[in-house]
Ligand SMILES: CC(C)[C@H](C(=O)O)[C@@H](O)C(=O)O
């Protein structure tokens with residue numbers, strides 16, 4: 001039997017630097033734990049545009065469809081701001097999400113004990129925070145047709161379409177309920193049903209799935225504006241938050257920032273099971289390409305490393321190994337090892353990207 | 365010459381209670397400062413539904429069009445959750461906004477010194493906070509056509525349309541730039557131009573207006589997800605935030621919660637100038653109808669009172685009197701007078717809604 005396959009798309013900015021540390025960890029798992037992976041690498045985002053004039057080639061897209069998991073770094077940078085919408089780095093990422101049909105984006109917002117002081121929020125409000133946001137990722141206003149800029153009555157009109165079918169809502173709802181079963185059995189579904197019909201349908205379908213298939217899960221509904229407030233007011237009230245593509249984009253970033261350490265947060269984007277039973281999957285850190293610090297060895301590789309831990313758990317059925325990797329990260333943090341983004345006002349000497357990677361390897 | 369006219373729509377929940385205190389203040393301005401207003405009252409939201417079967421009658425709508433300013437309390441409550449979308453309390457509010465064409469929603473997020481401890485954020489991050497959010501209020505996905513729930517390929521589809529014309533963007537941009545001129549000359553315009561064409565047009569039009577008409581204003585652009593993060597991370601970086609209807613809904617509530625005292629925050633919704641030069645205008649507290657505490661004399665009337673201060677400033681050209689009222693509120697807070705929502709962990713005895721109103725009157 002062949003090894004499970006991983007396609008690495010390191011992308012732009014700090015993407016390649018943080019991914020280098022992940023590669024070492026992948027190698028370690030092959031050498032030390034008998035978990036060998038077939039790894040290939042390719043380009044995405046601005047890097048792909050520079051080489052090929054598009055942010056993702058058809059060949060790379062085809063490879064992504066074939067592997068067991070894609071590891072993505074980050075895309076974008078000021079250099080590409082001038083590009084046309086259709087070839088901007090983000091389009092590469094959105095194409096991967098859409099064509100792989102990665103409908104469930106899992107974004108844990110966890111506050112690491114060693115870092116609770118980093119939050120802008122008072123420590124007792126965030127210490128121990130552990131929210132899982134499940135964001136729909138392949139539909140809604142990100143992809144709805146019609147869209148574009150049109151001429152009408154002598155002026156231009158910018159148009160996008162928010163659009164959800166029952167089946168699109170149902171499948172991501174199931175992902176959220178399944179996750180809740182392994183956590184605290186509570187799901188908060190978020191929309192704007194008071195002003196949007198798409199939100200009314202969302203609420204109806206989510207409720208119906210709970211009633212029919214997950215009666216043991218406690219389901220509540222919240223408007224998106226209130227959810228933003230509640231995240232700031234009392235974030236620990238949440239277990240799993242289920243929401244659409246656009247609300248999920250905003251609320252998951254808000255929740256991420258509550259933890260105070262964006263450089264720590266991984267994500268998984270999952271689709272339907274493939275022939276081998278594994279879900280289509282892409283893993284990426286929540287942080288962006290951070291062009292301002294790229295190439296300086298300052299970036300924190302932890303978010304990308306924890307994204308690989310999610311890959312171990314969700315793609316490769318290696319929950320114990322995922323936990324091992326997460327524990328190694330916690331140990332290194334508890335030992336006081338810090339990249340520049342994790343330095344508090346008390347100061348100290350930050351370690352570099354590669355030093356952080358080496359410490360985590362050593363802790364494994 | 366007749367007195368300026370005010371239509372009071374107290375609405376549901378705590379709306380009538382907090383509005384009672386505003387009425388006393390309006391009377392005080394007539395008696396003591398020679399600023400007499402012609403005040404009429406009517407129903408909106410659930411209260412209007414109970415009486416007339418609709419959340420806003422045509423007669424009330426017509427009155428709102430004729431007065432110099434509408435003072436609104438709050439709408440909604442669990443009793444009305446079962447109602448059809450078309451007659452929900454919120455529809456009354458949305459009809460007022462739309463038919464009065466109140467395109468610029470001004471939502472100050474200010475942190476009162478006496479209350480900085482109430483924020484979930486660390487005190488130094490919010491003390492002195494003073495952001496003005498300008499939210500477009502009459503277009504976007506709240507009102508775009510087509511909308512609804514349709515049958516398609518044997519399943520239902522929920523659909524809404526995000527839609528902005530150049531002129532809709534231009535007029536609210538001007539409102540934001542005008543406000544910035546009287547503040548710190550900085551505007552952050554927020555959209556998702558990386559994924560939505562409506563955001564691309566938004567960015568273009570806002571930039572063009574700045575270049576042509578407000579070259580002295582410092583304009584920056586930010587994606588909505590990043591804005592949510594930055595609000596949590598370092599809220600004092602902002603002066604004026606300009607954004608669309610849906611992003612504004614979420615971000616202004618997030619910003620409001622940063623201040624820690626939602627019961628303190630007013631809002632103004634302004635339209636085009638009427639024949640008498642005054643803008644079409646509606647003023648309302650940011651908080652909702654709070655059905656859980658309605659009728660108990662616990663509600664904080666300050667947000668509604670400060671909304672009247674905004675009316676003095678923006679509708680009646682009485683900036684000095686607005687400041688007088690705001691100072692009275694600050695004085696009462698500095699004296700330690702607190703409604704239940706402003707009680708800290710150290711405890712104490714809260715004052716009632718009417719006591720708070722009386723203290724502010726006394727301070728005037
Ligand atoms: C880069 C961008 C297109 C993307 C999004 O808006 O989805 C990002 O913000 C994210 O959340 O992954």
Ligand SMILES: CC(C)[C@H](C(=O)O)[C@@H](O)C(=O)O
Nearest residue numbers: 194195225440454457458613
């Ligand atoms: C009550 C509701 C319709 C409204 C909105 O979504 O605009 C409210 O949240 C607000 O922000 O004024």
